Amino acid sequence: MKFVKASLYLSIALAISACGEQVTVESHLENAKSYLNENKVNESIIELKNAIRADTKNAEARFLLGQIYLSLGDGLGAVKELERAQSLKYPDNKVLPLLARAYILTDSDSDVIALSTAAKELAAEERSQYLAYQTLAALRSEQPELAKQSVELAQSIAQQSLHSMLALAYLQLSENKYDEVKTLISRILTIDPKQVDALMLQGQVSIVTEEYQLAVDSFKQFMELQPRYGMVELLLANALLKAGHDEEAEQHADAILAKVNNQPFAHYIKAMVRFQAKDFAKASEHAEAALSANFNQFNLKLVAGASAFYLKNWQQSYHHLSAIIKYLPKDHQARRMLAVT
Numbered sequence: 571m572k573f574v575k576a577s578l579y580l581s582i583a584l585a586i587s588a589c590g591e592q593v594t595v596e597s598h599l600e601n602a603k604s605y606l607n608e609n610k611v612n613e614s615i616i617e618l619k620n621a622i623r624a625d626t627k628n629a630e631a632r633f634l635l636g637q638i639y640l641s642l643g644d645g646l647g648a649v650k651e652l653e654r655a656q657s658l659k660y661p662d663n664k665v666l667p668l669l670a671r672a673y674i675l676t677d678s679d680s681d682v683i684a685l686s687t688a689a690k691e692l693a694a695e696e697r698s699q700y701l702a703y704q705t706l707a708a709l710r711s712e713q714p715e716l717a718k719q720s721v722e723l724a725q726s727i728a729q730q731s732l733h734s735m736l737a738l739a740y741l742q743l744s745e746n747k748y749d750e751v752k753t754l755i756s757r758i759l760t761i762d763p764k765q766v767d768a769l770m771l772q773g774q775v776s777i778v779t780e781e782y783q784l785a786v787d788s789f790k791q792f793m794e795l796q797p798r799y800g801m802v803e804l805l806l807a808n809a810l811l812k813a814g815h816d817e818e819a820e821q822h823a824d825a826i827l828a829k830v831n832n833q834p835f836a837h838y839i840k841a842m843v844r845f846q847a848k849d850f851a852k853a854s855e856h857a858e859a860a861l862s863a864n865f866n867q868f869n870l871k872l873v874a875g876a877s878a879f880y881l882k883n884w885q886q887s888y889h890h891l892s893a894i895i896k897y898l899p900k901d902h903q904a905r906r907m908l909a910v911t
Contacts, residue, residue, distance in 0.1 A: 595625045602634060611638060629658035633665060640668055643766075643799025645675030662688055667696050670703040671767075675799060682707035683716070695731060698724050702733040702767070705740045717741055732758050736767055743775055751775050766795050773805060782813035800826075807839045816843045834865035845873045853877040854886075861890075868894055872904060884911040 598621035605614035615638060621631040636651030652669040656662070666685055673681040682703050689700040701724035708717035721741045724734040739754040752775065758768040773788035789806035796802070803822050810819035823839035830836070841856035857874035875890030888911040891904050898904055 595621050595628060595631070598624065599628075599631060599634075602631075606634075606638070611642070614638060627658055629655050629660040632658060633660045636665075636672070637668060639798075640672050640675075641796065643675065643796030643802070645672050645799065647798075648672035649676055649678070663692055663696050666692060667699040667703075670700050670707075674703050674706060677710075679707035679711045683711070683713075694727050695733075698728045698731045698737075699733040701727070702737040702740070705737040709740060709744050714744070717744070732761060732765060732768075736765075736771070739768075739771055743771065748775055748779050764791075764795055766792055769795075770802070773809065777805075777809060777812070780812075782809055785809040786813050786815070800829075804833075804835050807836065811839055811842060816846055819843060832859070832863060834860045834863035837863070838865055838867065838870055841870060841873050841877075845877060850877040850880040854881060854883075868897065876904060876907060879907045879911065887911045 598617045602614045602617035602621065605611075605617060615635065618631050618635040618638070621628055622635065625631070632651045633655035636648045636655060639645075639647035639651060648668070649672045652665055652672055656665045656669060666688060670682050670685055670689075673679070673685075685700065686704060689697055689704070692700060701720045705717045705720040705724070708714070708720060718741065721737045724731075724737045728734050735754045735758050739751050739758075742750045742754070751771070755768050755772045755775070758765050759772070762768075769788050769792045773785045773792065776782065776785035776788060786806065786809045789802055789809055792799070793802045793806060803826055807819045807822040807826070810816075810822065819839055820843045823836040823843070826833050826836040827840070837856040837860035841853050841860060844850075844856060845853035853873055854877035857870055857877060860870055861874060871890045871894050875887050875894075878884075878887035878890065887907060891908045891911070895905065895908055
């Protein structure tokens with residue numbers, strides 16, 4: 571009899587414990603959603619992590635956390651959580667378009683394309699969104715025919731949707747149709763001024779068309795909206811350098827190097843800025859760091875060679891300048907430097 575009573579008490583205790591745990595998970599989810607509505611992103615992340623800690627197989631918590639990471643530009647974090655949500659059978663209509671963009675942020679183009687079969691079952695708007703990312707992934711992986719097919723399909727599904735226009739803009743950029751790209755971007759940003767993929771594309775095409783201030787403004791907006799996407803700070807630093815904002819470009823290069831001290835493009839930015847400031851020792855130091863990482867841009871070799879010349883390091887100057895001499899105009903100062911060395 572005592573054994574039966576003990577077993578009964580134990581069963582009740584376990585049931586109460588399980589109910590309490592479920593309430594806790596639901597409570598964390600509700601708190602997370604409430605914080606999101608108040609734009610308290612960090613607090614929402616904490617609540618979702620607590621929900622996952624209590625129930626590692628909670629698909630909604632995984633999805634919401636992945637969605638937040640993606641909105642911050644954290645591609646790796648988003649991929650991890652959205653893949654988990656997908657494996658836990660969270661609806662594809664919600665997960666798949668976001669997962670495709672997360673793969674884009676992490677340069678996982680083959681993974682984007684691998685979602686194409688599942689994407690056929692998506693609703694029209696969500697499929698159009700996926701097709702925009704499939705277009706970009708196809709172009710980056712040198713599959714132009716797939717890109718064209720993706721655009722045609724997106725246009726047939728929802729020609730005037732933001733993502734159908736974005737898909738077409740990607741394709742037209744690959745065909746050097748810059749005016750058409752600008753028109754499409756303008757239409758997208760008129761409808762949604764915070765459409766981050768259009769802002770990124772606007773920055774990239776502005777670099778090509780040498781509208782450097784517009785590139786700066788576009789990348790700054792993107793960085794404000796999705797601050798965890800590290801690549802955008804490199805793009806911004808480059809745009810600032812091209813726009814003649816050397817001091818600001820160097821500040822961003824310093825910030826990048828504080829996190830990744832061997833980042834070659836940041837060293838390139840530093841070398842160019844320091845050379846303009848006639849700080850030849852620092853210019854040489856950063857140029858050598860970038861070159862040692864196989865960042866072999868013509869103007870970087872020129873800066874490396876000229877800096878070494880001014881530092882009277884003749885051998886190093888000769889090494890860099892002799893590699894680019896045939897590309898220099900006959901009256902270029904670097905030719906005279908090389909003659910001296």
